[in-house]
Amino acid sequence: MDILQYAWLIPLLPVLGFIIIGFFGGRMKEGGAPVAIIAAASACVLSIWVGIEILLRDLATPDEAFVMQTTWLQLTDDLTIEFGIYLDNLTAMMLIFVSILIFLIFVYSIGYMHEEGARKRRYYAEVCLFATGMFGLVVASNYLEMFIFWEIMGLCSYLLIGFWNHRPSAASAAKKAFLVTRVGDVMLMTGIIILFIEFGDLNYTHLFDRAIVDPSMGTLPWDNLQIAMLLIFGGAIGKSAQFPLHDWLPDAMEGPTTVSALIHAATMVKGGVYLVARSFPLYVQVPDVLLVIAIIGGVTAIFAASMALNNMNIKRVLAYSTISQLAYMMLALGAGGYAFYYLGYADGYSASTFHMFNHAFFKALLFLCAGSVIHAVGTEDMRKMGGLSRKMKVTSIAMLVAALSISGIPPFSGFWSKDEVLASVWNAAEANSMFYLLWALGAITAFMTAFYMFRLWFMTFAGEEGEACKHAHESPASMAGPLVVLAVFAFSSGFALFIGDGFLSRIFFGHAHDITSMELLGEIFTDWKTYLSVGLAVAGIVLAYYMYVKRSVNVDNVITSPGGAKVYKTLQQRYYFPQAFDGIGLKVIYPVAKVVDYFDKNGIDGIVNGVSGSITGFGRRLSKAQTGNVHNYAAVVIAGLSVILILAYLVGGL
Template identity: 40%
Template sequence: MIDFALNNAWLIPLLPALAFALIVFVTKPSQKLSAFISILGILVSFVLSVAIGIGVLQRGEFLIEHPLKVVVPWFSMHGLTIDVGTQIDPTSAMMLFVVTLVASLVQIYSLGYMHGDPGFSRFYSYLSLFAASMLGLVIAPNLLQMFVFWELVGLCSYLLIGFWYEKNSAREAAKKAFITCRAGDFGLLLGIILLQVNFGTLDLQELAEMIPNFAQYTTLSAGALTAIAIVLFLGPMAKSGQFPFHVWLPDAMEGPTPVSALIHAATMVVAGVYLVGRTLTLFITLPTAMVFVAIIGGFTAIFAASIALTQTEMKKILAYSTVSQLGYMMLALGAGSLTASMFHLFTHAFFKALLFLCAGAVLHAMHNEASIAKYGGLKKYMPVTYWTMLVGCLAISGIFPFAGFFSKDLILEVTYAASSLSGHAAGPFQGVYTVLFILAALTALMTAFYMFRMFFICFHGELRSHDAHPHEAPKTMTIPLIILAVFSLAGGWVGWPGLGEGHAFGYFVRLGHFHEVEANWFLIILSTALALIGIGTAALFYLKKTFSAEAVAQKIPFLYKLSLNKYYIDEFYLWVINHIIDGFGRILWWVDVVIVDGIVNGLAKLTRDSGDAARRVNTGNLQHYAMVFFVGVIVLIMILTTADLGQLNIGLLGGVK
C-alpha cells in the first residue's frame, strides 16, 4: 500500500477531479449522491496521503536528499523541455496530509451547514475541484506545472467566494479576489519566464542545485537575480494576502463559512507560503531578497493584527487573524527557516480551520447574524462549540501545551537568532531582524487579546439578541470540530525535541543541513507571558468589565477609527481607481477617439472626397471628354507660349546690356 501510494501520488488530485466531473455531468440532480461522491473521493485521497506520510517517515533521510519523482514528458521544443508528474518529499507529504484532512472535515461539516441550499451539488463540485487543484499544486515537480494548478486554485476560489452570486456583495468579493490575485500572478509568471530564460529549467530540484552557484550557469548579476526573486514573490504576496495585496482576503468572507475554513486554513492562502518554501534556495542565496520577504511578513503580521483588534464580525476578525498568521509564516521564511514556516503552516491549518468552523456553527445558530455585538451567553446553548472554540483560541494564542505554542515559539526563535539581540547573527541586516522580532512579539500579544475579546463577547455574558434562538449544531458539524480540536491540542507535539533527533518536525521538513534546536527559555517565557497578558487584558475589558472598551476608544478616537476602518486602504484603492486609473483611462479614450480615430477617419474622408471628385470628372460623356481635351490643349498652348515669350524677353534684355 505504501509503495503503491508513493509511486502513484497522481491519484491523490485525480480522485477529487473525477468527483468534480461526475457531479457536474451525472449526479448533479441528486444532492445526496453528489455529496457522497465528493466526500468519498477526498477520503480516499486522505488515505493515500497518510500512506505517503508513513512512507516518508520510513525513508525520511533518503527522500530529503533525493525526492521521489515520477514524471513523463509534457512538451518539448528547442531550448525548453517540460515534464509533468509528481514529486514526493517530506514537505509535500506534510502538505498532502494537511490539505486532505482539512478538506475531508470541511466537506463532512458542509453536510449540515449547506443542508437545504439549492446549490448543494454545485457547492460540492466546487469543493472537489478546489481540492484537486491544491493537491496538484502540492506535488508539482516544476514551476510551470505548479503555476497551472496555482491558477486553477484561483479560479476555484473565485467560484466559491461568489457561490451565492445572487448577492451583490458576494459577486463583488469574488471579482476583487480574482483581480487582486491576478495582479500578483503577473509577477509570478514573469519571474518563472525569467528563471527559464536564464537557467534553462523550471524543475524545482535542478533550480535548487543551480541557484547557489548562479554565476556558473548564467550571466546574471546578484542584483538582477534579486529583482527576479522579488518579482516572483509578488505572486505569493497576493495569494497569501500579504500587504498591500491583503484587501481581497477579508472580503472573501462573503462565501459560505466552510469555504472560509478551506481557503483560510490549509489550502489557497498558504499556497504562496508553500511556493516560497519550495524556492527558498533562491531567497537564501540573495540576502536582500530574503530580508524583503521578512519585512513584508513581519509588517503584515502586526498590521493585520492591529485591524483585528476592533472588528465587529466574527469572520472578519478571523480573516485578519489569518493575514497576520500568514505574515508570521513569511517572516520565518525571510529568516531562512523552512522548518519554522512549514511547522506553523501545519499547526495553523488545524486551529484556524477549527475557529472558522466554530464561527460557522455560531452563525448557523444565530441565523447568520454577523455582528458579535448581538451575541453573548452562547456557552450554555452551544457547549461543544464553546469548548472547541476555546481550544482554538488557546492554540492561536500560543499557550502551552496547545499546537500554536510550539510553532509560534519557533518563529520567534529563528527571528531572534537572525537579529543583533542573539549575538550570533552575521550580515548587514541584523538591525532589521531585531525590529522584526519586536514586531513579532507584539503581534503575539495582540493576537491573544483580539481572539479572547471575540471569545468573551460571543460566549459569556447574556444573549443580546432577542430574535435569535441559538442551539448546538448537528453532529455532522460538531464531529469535525472535535477532531480539529484534538489536532489543535496535540498537533504541536510533533515538533517536541524529545520525540526525535533535535526538532522532530524539522528533522524531516527542512532545507539543506539540519541544525538541532535547543529550547530558548527566555523566548518561551516571553511569548507565554505576552499571550497571558493579552488574555488577561481581554478578560478585564470584556469578561469582568473592570475597564470600558468604549471609554478607551473615546480617548483615542483617531487610532480607533483608523483600525476600525482598516486604515482606509480600501478607500485609498477606490480613490486611485476612480481618479487616477479611470482618469488615465479617460485620457486614453480621448486620444483613441479624437487623435487615433480622427487620423483614421480623416484619411477615410480624404479618400472618399477624392473619389467623389474623380467620379464627377469621369462622366462617360464623349462630348464632355472632347471639351476637356480641347480646353486642356488651349491651356497647354498658353503655358508654352508664355514660357517662350518669357525667354524672348530675357534674350532681348541680355542684348541691350
C-alpha cells in the same frame, strides 16, 4: 508496490469528483456531496500514505525528492516542459494537513450547506475543483505546472467567494479578490518567465541543483535572479494576502464559512508561503530579497492584528488573524533564509513550515466553530452574540482550544510553533540587527493575537445572552464531528515536534536541526523569550477578560477619548486601504482604461473594421459582373480563352 508511483492520482481524484458532480450532481443526494466526500477521502488516504512513506525514508537522503515526470510540451529539441510530481518532505507535510482538512471540511459542509438547495451542486463541484488545484500546487514538479494549479485555485476562490452571487457585496468581494490576487499573479508569471529565460528550464530539480551545487557566486545570473525572486514573492504576497495586497482577504469572508475555513484560512492562502518555502534553495541566494520578505512579514503581522482588535464581525476578525499569522510564516522564512546566507543555518524554515502546519488546524477549527455559531444564530455580528457556551458546549470548547492554541499558551500547538518562529527571528538578528525590531513586532503581535482572540471568544460565548441567541442550539453531528476531530489536532499537532525524530529533523533546509526532544524542551523552557511571549499572551487574555467579561476596563472610555476615537476609526476603516484602492481605481486606472478603450475602439477595431469593410465593398462591386446576360458570359469566356492562348504563345512559345 511502491505507493509513490501513484502519487499523481492525488490531484486527479478530486477532478473526477468535479466532473461527476458537475454533470450529474443535480440528480444526486445532497447535490453530489457523497461523491465529493468519497473523492476527498480517497485523496486523503492516498496523501497520508504517500506523505508517511516520504517522511519515513532513510535519513541519509532526507531532502532528496521523488520526481516523476512526463514530457508535456516539446518546444525545441532541448527545450521541453514537463508535467509531473515532485515529492519531498515539505510536500509530504503539506499533503498530510491539506488532505485531512479538505476531508473534514467536506464532511462539515453537509451540515452547513444543507439548506442551500439546488446550489449545492455548484458548491461541491467547485470545492472539488479547488481540491485539485491545491493538491496539484503541492505536488507540481515545475514552476509552470505550479502556476497552472495556482490559477485554478484562484478561479475557485473567486467562484466560491461569489457563491451567494445574488448579494452585491459577495459579488464585489469576489471581483476584488480576483483582481487583487491578479496583481500578484502577474508578478509571479513575470518572475517565472525570467527564470525560464535565465535557466532555460523550470523544473524544480534542475533549478535547485544548480542553486545548491554551486553556492559560490557568479554562476547564477545574479541581478536577474534577484528580480525574479522578488517578483515570485510578489505572487506570494497576493495569494497569502500580505501587505499591501492584503485587502481582499477580509472581504473574501462573504463566501460560505466552509469556504473561508478551507480556502481562505487553511489551504489556499498558504500557497504563497509554500511557494516561498518551495523556492527556498533559490531564495537563499538572494539575501536582500529575504530581508524584504521578513520586513513585509513583520509589518503585515502587526498591521493585520491591529485591525482585528475592534472589528465586530466574527469572520473578519478571523480573516485579519489569518493575515497576521501568515505574516508570521513569511517573517520566519525571511529570517531563516537570511540567517542561512550569513550564519549557515535556516531554523526559520522549519519554524515557518511548522507554524503553517499548526495554523492550518487551529485556524480551520476557528472558522468552523464560527460557522457553527453563525449557523445557530444567523448573524455574523458579535454584538448580537453572547452567552452561547451554555447552549453550544461542543462548539465553545472546540473554539476555546483553538483560541488558546493561536494565542500560544503551552502546551497547545500554537505555542510550540510561535515560539520557534520568534526564536528564529531573534537568531537572525545576529546577522542584521533589523531583526530585533521585527522580533519586537512579532512579540507585540502575539499580545494582540491573544487579546482579539479572547475578545472574540468572550463576546461570543461568555457574558449575557445576546439578542440573536434565543433559539440557538448545538449544530448537527456532521458539523460537530469535524469540530471535535479538529480540536484534537489543534491541541496536539504541536507535539509533532517530539514524535519520532521530531518535526525539525524532517522538515528543514540545509542540515537538520539535530537535537533530541529533551534538549529541545530544555532549550525552549530555559529561554527568557519563551516566558516573555507566554506572558504577553496571558496579558492579552487577561485584558480581554477584564474588558469584555468583568467590564472593569471600560471600552467606551477608550474609544470615545479624542485620540482613541481617531485610532478606532482608522482601524475600523482598515487604515483607509479600501478607500485608497477605490481612489486609485477611479482617479488613475479608470482614465487609463478610458484611453486604452478609445485606442481599442478607434485604433485596433478601426484597422479590423477597415480591412473587412474594404473587402466587402470590393466584393459588392465585383458582384455587379454577374449580369445574368448569356452574351456577356460568352464574351468573357472567349476573351479569357483568347488571353490565355496569346499568353501561351508569347511566353510559353507555343
